[in-house]
Amino acid sequence: MKNFELQHIQRRKRSNRIMHILFLFSTMIGIVTLGILLVQIIAKGSGWISLDFFTHFSSRFPEKSGIKAAFFGTLWLMLITAPLTFIIGVSTAIYLEEYAKNTWLSRFIQTNISNLAGVPSVVYGLLGLTIFVRLFDLGRSLISGALTMTLLVLPVIIVAARESLKAVPNHQRNASLALGANPWQTILRVVLPSAMPGILTGSILSLSRAIGETAPLIVVGAASYIAFVPNSLFSDFTAMPIQIYSWAGRPEESFGQLAAAGIIVLLIMLLGMNLIAIMLRNKYQRS
Amino acid sequence: MNAFKRKKNWYSSDRVMPKVLLGFSLISILTTFAIVFILLKESITFFSSVSVYDFFTGLKWEPLFAEPKFGVVPLILGTVMITFFSSIVALPVGLGSAIYLSEYAPDRVRTIVKPILEILAGIPTIVYGFFALTFVTPILQKIIPSTEVFNALSASIVVGIMIIPMISSLSEDAMMAVPRALRNGAYAVGSTKLEVAIKVVVPAALSGIIASFVLGLSRAVGETMIVALAAGLQPRISFNPLESIETLTAYIVQVSAGDIQYGSVEYLSIYAVGITLFAITLGMNLLANYISSKFREDYGG
């Protein structure tokens, strides 16, 4: 073997090793940051997590404060937002990727969607306030908050779902169509299952965003202090990030620690919520 | 009579679903219209007091002082700066970890690490804001002592970190969807993993990668709390990321959560700022569309 060729390959292998380390390092940046954040938050807040923390409402006494209202508020919010986001988001993606011809309408919809991704969340708050609270007269209720959140996180799931639909190889569609399946059957039974991992990633990312957003809910009118659990779609509500925000803004150190405890609970909720999606994604990706 | 012409019932899923799906797609248009309408309606009132020309060319943004000045340029500059620096952090790091996860990491590592990274997307932004302020900024100040308490760099770094999962997860999905056969073709001529990743997988997954970049950057442009907390509220024309600045979004949240009277000119300025931001993201998206249509490679065949 010619010597220079060996050297060249060695050089390529070296750059591969170096980049391997850099790529690993990139991955570590996220993980390490998360680690630091978690250590800080847990160090600050874990002492406040107890059963009482879940069964009490917020209070002027830090030691009597709990997150019951916020916990259930967020739970409700997610129970409404998750299916709405999924259905509307995936439907839109399917329409654009599988049905829409390259018309001005579909291009217009696409531009709209990526544009909406950059609209700041406060503006969605103003939107929710104007449309849902005032125009539809839903009041400053759970449903207003959930609908606002849905609109806020839709672009993420739509874009993610579109890209993964796009990546489904055409020969799979052809195989189905050649058997006499109509386009809808093909989408439902062949394309969607193949695209599922990416769609689920989109769901995870968009719901992650929904669970951590504060500003739009405040603008829509969610209160910081509520001492009851919502009992209908039209109930007043508060949510975890609002409670955390409110505590974090208080002068007393102990409220700051409560905020950290709230964050821990929020992250556990987030993880719990994502778990199903993560498991499904792993399952679909394996096949 | 043509035997193949069997009429489909109007209610057959095949005929109904496209319409239903189109209906759902229109929600995004309606949302945009509603947003534009809301922003525009109030902006018009605002622009009856402040000239459009002054607004877009003015170099001083002091809307809440006794003699208000409404020149939006400093805010635009702040937003551009945050977006720029956060993308310097997020794009390479996000893409790097996507490549690591899809091409290098063993399956088990990937299935564990990916969800861990995704947690980063769900951390409330105020947590990030304080993280920037109390962790990143002090480190920056150790390295460069002239760093201000509030500075664009610290906020940018943390915004960048926040959007990493968006970029890494979506890009990784796109790369995972590249058929094995393509990788095999590259390996079989003696490619290293790096070459397979960079020369075959990334180009084949480019559409998805660009989409993730656009989403990530949009998030950076629209990010509010981190910037408001860590970058300060100091609108100024500066290209120094170690100084405090103010972004369009930070101004909107500052005023909308503040004590200003609704309906006053100062208050209405947030709508004008909102419209400006909207125009910026629109421009960015059109640019991204143009870029991705130029570089897109299809492998659907």
Added chain:
Amino acid sequence: GSSSDSSNGSLSGTIRVDGSSTVFPISQAIAEEFMAKNSGVQVTVGESGTGGGFKKLIAGEIEIADASREIKKPKDGIASEAGKETELELLQAKGEEPLSFPIAFDGITLVINKKNTFATEMTVDELKKIWQKDSTVKNWSDVRAGWPNEEIKLYGPGTASGTFDFFTKAINGVEKESRADYTQSEDDNVLVKGVQGDEFSLGYFGFAYYEENKDKLTAVKVKLDDATAAVEPSIDSIKSGAYKPLSRKLFVYTTKNALKKPEVKAFLQYYNSPDAQKLIDFVKSIHLPAEDYEANLKLLQ
């Protein structure tokens, strides 16, 4: 017998309170105790800013607005042009009449770093020299001869806050007239951190934040002029009115119609009861002299 009214367990309904985040802890504490006594009533308290509170009061979405300033009225009683009405006019346009209840003091506190041992007291004139519009003060030595020739790092609340409005009026004489080149944050905890980490800094924010961080910061004693004695901000000095000119009143507002609801009336009666004064002190605001509450209660009849 206001307290006996408010402990009437047969009341029911919902009371929504929203507005200033400075007043929020007080309203929350009152609400908590009020609900303990009236299990049939649900009170919610929000903190979307004074402006937000008034807006919601005008829209009829809440019964009580927390405010860190008075409701905006047309200057000199001359009605504003259409589209630019003040909060009062907007409320009146709805056929409503606001009722204003001062409920606590907030002493705006100037703070310096613990290491700063020279600037422990200042006159209003000196403060004005520092904070006025286009101020030329750069270093401490520019303020008073003999002070170190070190740059003053200034910290203060965002320009959208009621604190800013009040401080500028009290020190500079004109509301919202201020130098612009100081480090702003809407989050007082952040200001605390800023001053704490910066040896030659000067900042101002609400008394509660100083009270909670006494061990980390030094409060500047303020004197009206060279002739009077310097007064340190404290619960007593604010309550007695000796801490001048930086103590302001906080308010709650309701409307005539909202007050027709017995639970709202009972809530406000409780707000002005002697029990409530303890709660106000508990959350590190400072209750008003008893006469003020009596006047409020009279208004409620």
Added chain:
Amino acid sequence: MIDIQSLDLFYGEFHALKNVSMFLPEKSITAFIGPSGCGKSTLLRTLNRMNDMIKTVKIKGTVTIHGNNIYEPEVNVELLRKRVGMVFQQPNPFPKSIYDNVAYGPRIHGTKKKSELDDIVEKSLRDAALWDEVKGDLKKSAYGLSGGQQQRLCIARALAVNPEVLLMDEPTSALDPISTLKIEELIQQLKEKYTIVIVTHNMQQAGRVSDQTAFFLNGEMVEFSETDTIFSNPVDQRTEDYVTGRFG
């Protein structure tokens, strides 16, 4: 039964089929032969309108099956494709289990009963000469099969919907001789019930199985007649050159 009349097909500007006319009688086997890129697959796809999927395609002329023009506007393509089955040049199983791959078609067309599906799956797999190799684990992913096994699976999948016409695009190019022989036998059997069109590069195969053969060159149908005639006594010089391997 299948009547192609002056068919022209364009991929954008590219003229891929030029004025093709032919008649394929019922229950016959027709082979398309010709060099790579001559348009065999393209023509095959016009018979079940799979070309609809390619956006740039433009078609002129008519294709009628049992006297029904399949390119009329209101034709139900799903019905058409159920009756005109297709096996592709490259195996394209779904990322599903073997069972679900075969059961896919019947399920789409409304068969729900488990026992009925089981029967169809077994019969189709047997017909496609795959049953013995996979009967042990029908739940296994189709992607775990070898290339040849995957192709036979795709044939089974096409048979499962019980078509009238079967279009096969080089169905045995990935198969070993035994499976090939089995498929060829199967094709002969199917002929009793079905009309079959097969694209093949294998002259022997064309000779063995088909009743008539069409030879294509650059999108043109050069010659179309009885298979024997094509191979032993072609009219066109180019056909002769091709089938005797003297071409090019």
Added chain:
Amino acid sequence: MIDIQSLDLFYGEFHALKNVSMFLPEKSITAFIGPSGCGKSTLLRTLNRMNDMIKTVKIKGTVTIHGNNIYEPEVNVELLRKRVGMVFQQPNPFPKSIYDNVAYGPRIHGTKKKSELDDIVEKSLRDAALWDEVKGDLKKSAYGLSGGQQQRLCIARALAVNPEVLLMDEPTSALDPISTLKIEELIQQLKEKYTIVIVTHNMQQAGRVSDQTAFFLNGEMVEFSETDTIFSNPVDQRTEDYVTGRFG
């Protein structure tokens, strides 16, 4: 030159190659034949360690090339694969232009000069019998080619890095007879410089091109000897059954 010694290969639990030993002399053509699923592709992939890509694979035994065990831990697989080229059963061009597909290998191995690349691309395309069809538009996407054209492109891509050994997994199964013949001629030519291993289902092809032939069944190598011997005078009954088509 290539020496396989007691090679066992497992996909997880599945024993796909059973104690295979064989010696492939330099500059010879070896054909692997056997029914679908017998392990031909699997064995082929062990020769350039493409099996490394499949996570479940476990290998026992040795493969030495020029006396170097390619399964030793420190083996440079990139170099190995450059020297042992491969063409797959299914065409797998990159989503790039024709030119970039062929130039891919030379580029990563350090050829930068445009003129040099141009030469390599032209030569490789000519060798793969594709040049005349594509020379007009080398910038065209490889996905616009027909199946057969794509496969020839993949052969050109493999030739472009100038390998010593060429592994071909049914390289002509998607080709028409003319291209097949060209490829077969090419293989014969390449033999002068390269060692070639070819998997094929086509007995005639094996007979035409190969010097020796190995027959596999269920992961076992049943017989391996001169091609003539295998086809005219096999030792094992199963081989005879298979090559005469009496099998199964």
